Amino acid sequence: MRINTTPPSGFLELTPSLQLEFEKLKKIIEETYQMYGFTPLDTPLIERSSTLLAKGSEETDNQIYFVKNKNSKEENELALRFDLTVPLARYVANNINNLTFPFKRSHIGKVYRGERSQAGRFREFYQCDIDIIGKENLSIHYDAEIPSIIYQIFKKMDIGKFKIKINNRKILNGLFEEIGLTVPFSKVLAIIDKSEKITKSELVNEFYKLEIEENQIKNLENFMCIKGDVKNVIEKLKDLPIKNYIFNQGIEELEIVTNTMIMLNVPPSYFEIDLSIVRGLDYYTGTVYETIMEDNNIGSVCSGGRYDNLLENYSENLPGVGISIGLSRLFYCLKESGIIKERKKTIADVIIITNNKENIKTGIETANTLRTNNINVDFLFEDMKIKKKYAYIDKLNTPFVIVVKDIDEKEVLSLQYRKNGNLEKEILTMNQILKIISDELKI
Amino acid sequence: MRINTTPPSGFLELTPSLQLEFEKLKKIIEETYQMYGFTPLDTPLIERSSTLLAKGSEETDNQIYFVKNKNSKEENELALRFDLTVPLARYVANNINNLTFPFKRSHIGKVYRGERSQAGRFREFYQCDIDIIGKENLSIHYDAEIPSIIYQIFKKMDIGKFKIKINNRKILNGLFEEIGLTVPFSKVLAIIDKSEKITKSELVNEFYKLEIEENQIKNLENFMCIKGDVKNVIEKLKDLPIKNYIFNQGIEELEIVTNTMIMLNVPPSYFEIDLSIVRGLDYYTGTVYETIMEDNNIGSVCSGGRYDNLLENYSENLPGVGISIGLSRLFYCLKESGIIKERKKTIADVIIITNNKENIKTGIETANTLRTNNINVDFLFEDMKIKKKYAYIDKLNTPFVIVVKDIDEKEVLSLQYRKNGNLEKEILTMNQILKIISDELKI
Numbered sequence: 044m045r046i047n048t049t050p051p052s053g054f055l056e057l058t059p060s061l062q063l064e065f066e067k068l069k070k071i072i073e074e075t076y077q078m079y080g081f082t083p084l085d086t087p088l089i090e091r092s093s094t095l096l097a098k099g100s101e102e103t104d105n106q107i108y109f110v111k112n113k114n115s116k117e118e119n120e121l122a123l124r125f126d127l128t129v130p131l132a133r134y135v136a137n138n139i140n141n142l143t144f145p146f147k148r149s150h151i152g153k154v155y156r157g158e159r160s161q162a163g164r165f166r167e168f169y170q171c172d173i174d175i176i177g178k179e180n181l182s183i184h185y186d187a188e189i190p191s192i193i194y195q196i197f198k199k200m201d202i203g204k205f206k207i208k209i210n211n212r213k214i215l216n217g218l219f220e221e222i223g224l225t226v227p228f229s230k231v232l233a234i235i236d237k238s239e240k241i242t243k244s245e246l247v248n249e250f251y252k253l254e255i256e257e258n259q260i261k262n263l264e265n266f267m268c269i270k271g272d273v274k275n276v277i278e279k280l281k282d283l284p285i286k287n288y289i290f291n292q293g294i295e296e297l298e299i300v301t302n303t304m305i306m307l308n309v310p311p312s313y314f315e316i317d318l319s320i321v322r323g324l325d326y327y328t329g330t331v332y333e334t335i336m337e338d339n340n341i342g343s344v345c346s347g348g349r350y351d352n353l354l355e356n357y358s359e360n361l362p363g364v365g366i367s368i369g370l371s372r373l374f375y376c377l378k379e380s381g382i383i384k385e386r387k388k389t390i391a392d393v394i395i396i397t398n399n400k401e402n403i404k405t406g407i408e409t410a411n412t413l414r415t416n417n418i419n420v421d422f423l424f425e426d427m428k429i430k431k432k433y434a435y436i437d438k439l440n441t442p443f444v445i446v447v448k449d450i451d452e453k454e455v456l457s458l459q460y461r462k463n464g465n466l467e468k469e470i471l472t473m474n475q476i477l478k479i480i481s482d483e484l485k486i
Numbered sequence: 487m488r489i490n491t492t493p494p495s496g497f498l499e500l501t502p503s504l505q506l507e508f509e510k511l512k513k514i515i516e517e518t519y520q521m522y523g524f525t526p527l528d529t530p531l532i533e534r535s536s537t538l539l540a541k542g543s544e545e546t547d548n549q550i551y552f553v554k555n556k557n558s559k560e561e562n563e564l565a566l567r568f569d570l571t572v573p574l575a576r577y578v579a580n581n582i583n584n585l586t587f588p589f590k591r592s593h594i595g596k597v598y599r600g601e602r603s604q605a606g607r608f609r610e611f612y613q614c615d616i617d618i619i620g621k622e623n624l625s626i627h628y629d630a631e632i633p634s635i636i637y638q639i640f641k642k643m644d645i646g647k648f649k650i651k652i653n654n655r656k657i658l659n660g661l662f663e664e665i666g667l668t669v670p671f672s673k674v675l676a677i678i679d680k681s682e683k684i685t686k687s688e689l690v691n692e693f694y695k696l697e698i699e700e701n702q703i704k705n706l707e708n709f710m711c712i713k714g715d716v717k718n719v720i721e722k723l724k725d726l727p728i729k730n731y732i733f734n735q736g737i738e739e740l741e742i743v744t745n746t747m748i749m750l751n752v753p754p755s756y757f758e759i760d761l762s763i764v765r766g767l768d769y770y771t772g773t774v775y776e777t778i779m780e781d782n783n784i785g786s787v788c789s790g791g792r793y794d795n796l797l798e799n800y801s802e803n804l805p806g807v808g809i810s811i812g813l814s815r816l817f818y819c820l821k822e823s824g825i826i827k828e829r830k831k832t833i834a835d836v837i838i839i840t841n842n843k844e845n846i847k848t849g850i851e852t853a854n855t856l857r858t859n860n861i862n863v864d865f866l867f868e869d870m871k872i873k874k875k876y877a878y879i880d881k882l883n884t885p886f887v888i889v890v891k892d893i894d895e896k897e898v899l900s901l902q903y904r905k906n907g908n909l910e911k912e913i914l915t916m917n918q919i920l921k922i923i924s925d926e927l928k929i
Binding site for chain 1 (some may be wrong): 520531536556586623862
């Protein structure tokens with residue numbers, strides 16, 4: 044019987060070269076989250092099913108992977124997490140007396156959803172979350188810190204133009220109150236949520252179907268026409284003759300958030316107010332975010348917002364604000380669109396080879412020196428013909444190769460590297476080699 | 487109904503402070519693996535059950551966690567991996583034509599075993615593996631690279647004295663052949679494996695029970711008395727009047743491995759030859775390793791060795807050598823024995839607070855400058871009373887605190903930090919602060 048060696052359907056597995064590119068993005072996220080004081084957390088991938096089902100929707104319930112082994116007492120006692128927010132809520136509830144609030148945590152981990160597998164949708168995928176949890180209150184300034192971090196991350200990733208879209212649900216809810224909508228607000232939000240994908244007349248038609256009155260639709264239409272740069276949109280919103288408290292609170296929050304983002308060094312061209320951004324239907328209560336890649340039609344790659352009560356299924360009232368980057372999907376889309384390419388096949392920046400067995404000692408000493416200087420080095424110990432050694436090097440495509448060889452019965456180090464598009468080969472001293480490599484790798 | 491907020495039984499979950507200590511160890515492992523050219527790999531946590539059951543033992547089979555959701559066709563089609571070696575074999579088999587051999591990969595990930603939960607044994611735990619896979623051949627020098635990496639890691643971790651114990655199973659197998667043992671070698675190995683835990687007479691008794699002959703037992707006893715420093719042990723082994731080819735091949739390999747470890751900068755006091763190290767019973771074929779903490783009776787924290795055929799359930803014949811650090815168990819033991827302690831509660835090295843709302847802008851500018859210089863900064867935006875802000879700082883215990891405050895209507899930066907055991911408070915310029923913090927954190 045031939046054994047199937049592919050991963051199960053719907054599970055992403057990368058080649059070494061692509062894994063290296065993936066790790067680069069993951070590292071940028073990790074380090075930037077830490078740079079802003081978000082302490083990394085790690086929770087079990089397996090939770091009690093009751094914890095997951097208490098917070099999930101019907102959709103997530105259907106996707107839950109249950110877990111059991113021979114000694115399990117109950118059939119569906121344990122399951123794999125489907126997001127990182129439910130585990131966060133359980134963790135915070137469990138440690139509430141030992142945490143210091145505002146509590147800033149980051150979590151990069153895999154989550155599981157047994158959905159029908161399709162391109163770009165995986166059953167196992169990475170989420171990269173940050174949340175700030177307050178006790179009773181949480182300053183609105185934190186709502187600005189979150190998208191500023193996202194800006195830093197996408198900038199460092201260097202994967203094309205992007206834009207962070209911001210809105211505040213208080214503005215929408217206040218507007219609905221002001222114009223006296225009597226239909227459930229969530230239904231109106233659901234229509235607004237898809238306004239980017241449908242025509243204006245389709246939109247109006249959807250409002251009609253909800254039996255919203257003519258003049259109310261006019262109001263909604265006018266509202267959704269408000270566009271422009273951040274300052275402009277806020278001015279237009281302020282100019283509206285709306286007295287509703289929630290509405291005006293929303294504008295005030297949006298103004299603080301966007302002003303603070305400028306202080307936090309986010310250039311105005313990287314974010315905008317988009318009054319049609321809603322994000323989910325029940326969870327978020329204030330600021331909401333989406334991030335889109337401008338050269339790519341892959342939808343939001345990172346979204347989140349402000350919520351009133353993380354622990355709604357537990358005890359205390361804890362407000363929070365957070366965001367999640369769907370890294371697996373983002374990576375898959377970038378790869379498919381050719382923005383991310385396979386480059387080298389190894390984490391090593393330098394490969395050392397020797398032209399005979401006697402030179403191994405010098406080769407190892409060279410490796411030791413480079414490693415002491417924080418350079419990733421692979422030493423090819425395999426006793427292969429020199430031709431095969433060069434084939435190995437070519438395949439791995441590292442930036443530097445050092446060949447230890449004999450010239451006139453003296454051991455020398457020959458460094459091979461690319462400079463201005465040409466392949467350089469030079470006999471150099473250890474110190475010269477160290478300098479060239481350190482400079483090039485910026486170590 | 488009160489919801490249970492603890493993680494399921496047998497699953498480790500850490501406080502933020504301990505998580506930070508855990509991450510430090512994980513990062514040392516990760517970076518050192520990379521330093522030696524081991525490319526990080528990531529495979530799904532969920533595998534086909536058939537893949538896992540084909541390679542597991544009865545013990546692991548009983549511990550397997552099966553995974554299913556509402557749409558699963560078969561009951562036990564999928565399961566959680568119980569180690570990182572079976573997924574490696576599947577990955578290598580699946581990518582065999584695209585990998586470059588020798589193939590060096592590292593993998594740090596969680597694995598699952600549904601065993602009875604007890605102190606220090608978890609149902610979910612981290613394994614940190616490296617393996618080098620050859621095609622047809624694999625140089626014996628790689629057997630020296632592996633323990634050299636382990637030395638670097640445990641040295642950097644700074645968690646107490648440790649010793650790497652090395653043996654070669656060819657020596658044992660060759661000896662058994664030479665003295666003409668007729669009982670299955672695996673049974674003799676099992677006795678030798680526990681020789682450290684039983685008395686000499688118990689050991690002899692165990693041999694008798696296997697109906698090993700008197701003079702053979704004498705031979706085994708004499709052999710197991712061989713102790714001393716590496717050079718010494720190898721000399722004694724060479725002096726034995728044993729002609730067996732496998733035996734002498736084992737000695738030769740052990741000599742190359744230990745000599746190469748010296749070249750790779752491992753001090754002789756950190757490793758020894760221990761002829762009673764066996765490691766598992768079927769898998770390993772040559773060099774074997776264990777690492778023990780000398781101040782701690784926690785058994786081997788890291789073990790591995792040389793194997794002949796990674797893909798025994800697949801097609802080609804691929805030799806390899808590898809090792810695995812059981813990080814969760816190691817961490818738990820270090821914590822229990824007080825070697826690892828809670829220190830600070832946040833990843834931030836600096837916390838910035840302001841004494842009034844007007845100073846937020848200067849505070850943010852300060853944060854921006856520090857972050858641009860790769861310093862992890864938390865900014866306390868929450869509008870709390872200054873006393874509460876100081877309480878927040880005290881709890882988080884970061885090395886540096888910057889207070890933005892007004893003196894004579896001028897904003898100043900006051901830096902608080904510990905120096906020679908004293909709490910320093912100084913009004914400083916941004917540049918002075920940056921220098922002190924960078925120097926202290928060695929950034």
